[in-house]
Amino acid sequence: MATRAQRRSQKAQQKSEEQGYVSRSQGQMIWQAFRRHRVGNVGTIIVLLFIVGALFAQFIGPYDYSRQFRTHPYAPPSKVHWRAEDGSLSRPYVYGTKRTINEFYQANYEEDTSKKFYIRFFVSGGAKYRLLGLIPSTTHLFAAVAEDGTRTEFFLFGSDRLGRDLFTRCMVGSWVSLAVGPLVILISFPLGIVLGGVSGYYGGGVDMFIQRICEVFLAIPGLPILMAMGAALRGFGLSAILVFFGVIAALAIISWGGLARIIRGQVLAIREMDFVTAARAAGANDLRIILRHITPNITSYLVVNATLTIPGMMLTEAALSFLGYGIQEPMTSWGQLLNVATNVSSIELHPWILIPGAFIVVSVLAFNFMGDAVRDAVDPYSII
Amino acid sequence: MLTYIIRRTLYMLPLLLIVSLISFTLIKIMPGDFLTLARMDPQITEETLQSQIERFGLDRPFMVQYWLWLKNIVTRGDFGFSFDTKMPVYRTLFLGNRLPWTVFIALSTLFLQYLFAIPIGIYSATHQYKPSDHIVTFLGFLGLSIPNFFFALVLLWMLVVIFRVGDYGLTVGNAMDMHFYGAPLSWAKIVNILWHMWPVWLVLGTSGMAVLIRLMRGNLLDTLSLPYVQTARAKGLRERVVVYKHAVRNAVNPLVTILGLQLPTLVSGSVIVAIVLNLPTVGRSYFAALQRQDENVIMAGLLFFSLFLLIGNLFSDFLLAWVDPRIRYD
Numbered sequence: 001m002a003t004r005a006q007r008r009s010q011k012a013q014q015k016s017e018e019q020g021y022v023s024r025s026q027g028q029m030i031w032q033a034f035r036r037h038r039v040g041n042v043g044t045i046i047v048l049l050f051i052v053g054a055l056f057a058q059f060i061g062p063y064d065y066s067r068q069f070r071t072h073p074y075a076p077p078s079k080v081h082w083r084a085e086d087g088s089l090s091r092p093y094v095y096g097t098k099r100t101i102n103e104f105y106q107a108n109y110e111e112d113t114s115k116k117f118y119i120r121f122f123v124s125g126g127a128k129y130r131l132l133g134l135i136p137s138t139t140h141l142f143a144a145v146a147e148d149g150t151r152t153e154f155f156l157f158g159s160d161r162l163g164r165d166l167f168t169r170c171m172v173g174s175w176v177s178l179a180v181g182p183l184v185i186l187i188s189f190p191l192g193i194v195l196g197g198v199s200g201y202y203g204g205g206v207d208m209f210i211q212r213i214c215e216v217f218l219a220i221p222g223l224p225i226l227m228a229m230g231a232a233l234r235g236f237g238l239s240a241i242l243v244f245f246g247v248i249a250a251l252a253i254i255s256w257g258g259l260a261r262i263i264r265g266q267v268l269a270i271r272e273m274d275f276v277t278a279a280r281a282a283g284a285n286d287l288r289i290i291l292r293h294i295t296p297n298i299t300s301y302l303v304v305n306a307t308l309t310i311p312g313m314m315l316t317e318a319a320l321s322f323l324g325y326g327i328q329e330p331m332t333s334w335g336q337l338l339n340v341a342t343n344v345s346s347i348e349l350h351p352w353i354l355i356p357g358a359f360i361v362v363s364v365l366a367f368n369f370m371g372d373a374v375r376d377a378v379d380p381y382s383i384i
Numbered sequence: 385m386l387t388y389i390i391r392r393t394l395y396m397l398p399l400l401l402i403v404s405l406i407s408f409t410l411i412k413i414m415p416g417d418f419l420t421l422a423r424m425d426p427q428i429t430e431e432t433l434q435s436q437i438e439r440f441g442l443d444r445p446f447m448v449q450y451w452l453w454l455k456n457i458v459t460r461g462d463f464g465f466s467f468d469t470k471m472p473v474y475r476t477l478f479l480g481n482r483l484p485w486t487v488f489i490a491l492s493t494l495f496l497q498y499l500f501a502i503p504i505g506i507y508s509a510t511h512q513y514k515p516s517d518h519i520v521t522f523l524g525f526l527g528l529s530i531p532n533f534f535f536a537l538v539l540l541w542m543l544v545v546i547f548r549v550g551d552y553g554l555t556v557g558n559a560m561d562m563h564f565y566g567a568p569l570s571w572a573k574i575v576n577i578l579w580h581m582w583p584v585w586l587v588l589g590t591s592g593m594a595v596l597i598r599l600m601r602g603n604l605l606d607t608l609s610l611p612y613v614q615t616a617r618a619k620g621l622r623e624r625v626v627v628y629k630h631a632v633r634n635a636v637n638p639l640v641t642i643l644g645l646q647l648p649t650l651v652s653g654s655v656i657v658a659i660v661l662n663l664p665t666v667g668r669s670y671f672a673a674l675q676r677q678d679e680n681v682i683m684a685g686l687l688f689f690s691l692f693l694l695i696g697n698l699f700s701d702f703l704l705a706w707v708d709p710r711i712r713y714d
Binding site for chain 2: 039215216218219220221222223224225227228229231232235236237311315318319322323325335338341342344347348351354357360361364365368369372
């Protein structure tokens with residue numbers, strides 16, 4: 001049931017369209033401005049792809065992410081062949097590999113060219129998992145299967161120290177890396193908005209008190225304290241999932257102060273606007289003024305802040321996990337996967353362990369571009 | 385102005401006090417009692433242990449411990465004893481020349497950031513929406529999006545494995561070649577330091593450049609649309625004079641004020657780069673202390689980083705008060 005105001009605005013729109021004018025709602029204008037930011041659109045598409053990838057991680061990755069191929073530690077990425085022996089194009093295939101140790105105790109992987117394992121798509125009979133956590137399935141996006149139905153290890157990105165497939169781990173780790181930002185926002189935003197809002201709206205002693213608390217939290221050095229908190233979490237011997245939530249809580253604790261400050265400033269400015277005075281004169285109570293008059297004016301800022309907080313949190317989580325003070329085994333994230341790459345000799349021997357870093361760079365870049373587009377779109381003062 | 389400076393400086397003390405309480409609590413609730421570890425260490429004599437227990441009240445309740453810890457810091461500048469290195473805490477944290485190195489790395493990176501960000505921002509603004517503007521923006525965002533530690537790792541790998549700089553007698557990581565430590569200042573030493581520093585500057589510098597470039601670009605674009613700039617153009621001044629003499633001077637103000645805020649970010653960010661590139665900074669001492677649960681050093685390290693942060697904030701407030709005459713001092 002449309003309200004009277006809505007019906008009136010619809011009528012006005014029809015009238016202006018008849019006269020050759022086009023009227024657009026705020027949402028439509030934001031969407032148009034957003035569409036104009038082409039790099040931002042590409043970023044958004046990449047972000048969506050990452051999210052889809054995280055949701056279907058176990059389907060896309062060919063193995064269980066914790067399965068250890070004990071015969072294949074630090075196996076390099078499988079070589080995909082495109083040509084048959086006679087040089088003609090062939091369906092892509094891989095060979096089985098065997099680990100040999102030479103006289104200097106260096107491991108080497110040799111291809112066994114007697115049997116070809118063709119890369120097939122939508123193959124069933126792999127590791128068991130639940131699609132989206134619901135539907136039990138054994139179908140995976142791809143697998144290397146020979147004519148006679150036997151399979152071989154197929155490591156798209158190589159394997160780690162324990163012979164676990166790095167590609168699967170990158171896919172499975174992506175949901176942790178992607179979830180950290182939104183989950184931190186889920187805690188830090190309510191804290192920052194409520195405390196900042198109350199501080200700015202009521203002022204006086206409450207404002208004084210909340211601002212002093214904010215200052216304390218702003219005086220805490222971010223990364224060093226997070227490292228200490230991570231060490232504490234690790235020391236308690238908590239399970240991986242609790243450490244994960246602990247890391248999120250720690251990130252939220254150190255990040256709400258800045259937000260509260262800005263919200264306070266904005267609310268303070270809006271409170272003095274004429275339309276708020278008018279609403280108060282019309283008899284609106286505090287709750288109505290906050291919800292109907294002040295909140296709409298800060299939502300655009302909040303949306304922008306959220307889209308730009310997510311990549312920042314992803315970087316911090318990656319750094320913490322890389323140092324060993326973030327996500328713990330058996331959970332995994334891109335930063336945690338880079339944890340093994342702490343020295344040059346290890347990277348020199350197995351350069352593929354750097355691949356998860358590319359995931360971080362691309363996703364954070366995509367998020368930043370998306371945030372940039374959102375900022376341009378929701379800013380009512382931007383010149384288009 | 386002077387009273388403003390004094391008041392702002394004094395205001396740091398209660399903040400530091402609360403931060404000290406927070407870090408003390410955090411360390412004390414951390415599992416793993418250092419006393420038991422120290423008892424097992426044959427290198428620590430029973431007398432040392434006893435005198436430490438007595439001085440810091442390690443067998444007494446939490447608040448007493450905090451009070452004694454604070455009292456020792458304030459009255460005697462004594463942060464305690466590192467059970468790991470068997471040295472006083474400040475010597476462990478600032479081992480060798482780690483404090484000057486930390487400050488040097490942060491300040492030099494800051495200087496380079498501004499040196500490049502301001503001209504790039506001006507160029508970007510005066511070439512708005514041209515391909516070059518887009519490229520600059522993209523590169524800025526790329527720098528922002530690469531985790532510092534990953535960039536450092538990739539650089540390390542490229543220099544050592546791909547370009548094989550070792551074949552030319554060059555080493556990567558650390559602040560200079562080992563034999564230059566303690567050697568008198570010479571051209572060879574300076575060149576060596578520069579060689580070791582450029583990856584650090586690149587990694588740390590690029591992470592904050594995007595923000596500065598965007599700020600400079602946005603401010604200059606805003607300023608260029610102001611009436612007084614139009615007037616300057618209308619007077620027939622050359623475009624260069626309009627941009628550099630009229631617009632840039634006003635547009636650069638916000639960059640000056642966030643200078644102080646950049647500094648602690650750099651110190652914090654350098655922790656992880658220092659670990660990857662093996663730099664002699666306070667961050668690395670802090671990391672080592674964390675790994676060995678060296679409580680006293682961790683607490684002192686947290687206080688150090690907090691102090692740096694507050695000094696940076698203070699500095700940026702002063703700069704703001706200095707460049708913007710509208711700021712009230714009360």
